[in-house]
Amino acid sequence: MSSALIERPALEIWAYLAAQPLLWLSATLIAYALGFALQRRARGNPAVNPVLIAVALLAGLLVATGTPYRNYFDGAQFVHFLLGPATVALAIPLHGQLRRIVANAGPIFVALVVGSVVAAGSACLIAAVLGASPATIASLAPKSVTTPIAMGISEAIGGLASLTAVIVILTGIFGAIVGSSLLGRLGVRDDASVGFALGLAAHGVGSARALQISQEAGAFAALAMGLNGLFTALTLPWLVAPLQTLLGAG
């Protein structure tokens, strides 16, 4: 009884704070700042990923406090909202690389189409063969595309936007960890190609990794990320309906 009396004010404060967007907005920034600090301490080791750390901390906190995701998102939506203008802002690095893109338009375009089709096609095919549900397959299709674009695509083709976001983030983390060593083993060592592959297959997280290699790799990663987002957004919604009928019939 006495402990219940002491807990009461704390519970009231909690109830008040939990209903405000401030609490979970702050928690999101603090969790990310912690993840970022840990990655710095690990000297930029790609395996110590700030997004992964922040998500794990927040998910643990939500489960521990019994907070529904919807309540969390009421606060975190202010951060999430910035994905839209950030996508628009990608036009600026893209504009900066435009001359180089035009000069190398042929090779870049072919590498974009091949990489994009292989990344999305193999994901759908493997998931379908292993018996994933249609909604899961649609959620996997845009997995190499940067989150804001991928979520929009996923919604447009019958996937679950929030599942896609999780898959995209995991893809980015995995690609950033294995990318440069895999490409080195395949004999791909020029910074432009390594950066391009990282940006295409592992979007923003891969681009951050490419920037650690060199400025050139980073620029090509940003280019590949923008182009793949655009290309997938323009092609996938038109490809999915025939693909689904094909897979459904087969």
Place this chain on the structure above:
Amino acid sequence: MIAALALFLACQLIGETLVVLLGLPVPGPVLGMLLLLAWLLLRGGPSDSERQTAGGLLQHLSLLFVPAGTGVLLHIDRLADEALPIAVALVVSTLLGLAAAGLTLSWLSRRHSRGER
């Protein structure tokens, strides 16, 4: 900074509006990105404040993934039920995508630059 942010938001707004009006299957922000690119080409490039604002937004791009990533809580059941297809598809397709893009670009650009000489 405010003018730059207003420009980005205006591009997104026009993009979202066009998507709804014309029933396009493309996300609004992607169309907004194309509109901004067209605008930059017309004007001959971004201003310093536009470059700084974009840099600020993109520098912390990974922070913006956190709220959506925490949505993993909503999908624990599906992820557990379909863990095998999701994990295998994710790992293998990412390796294949990396290899396909990297090998294609390095091979073609070597041929391309040899052709120029």
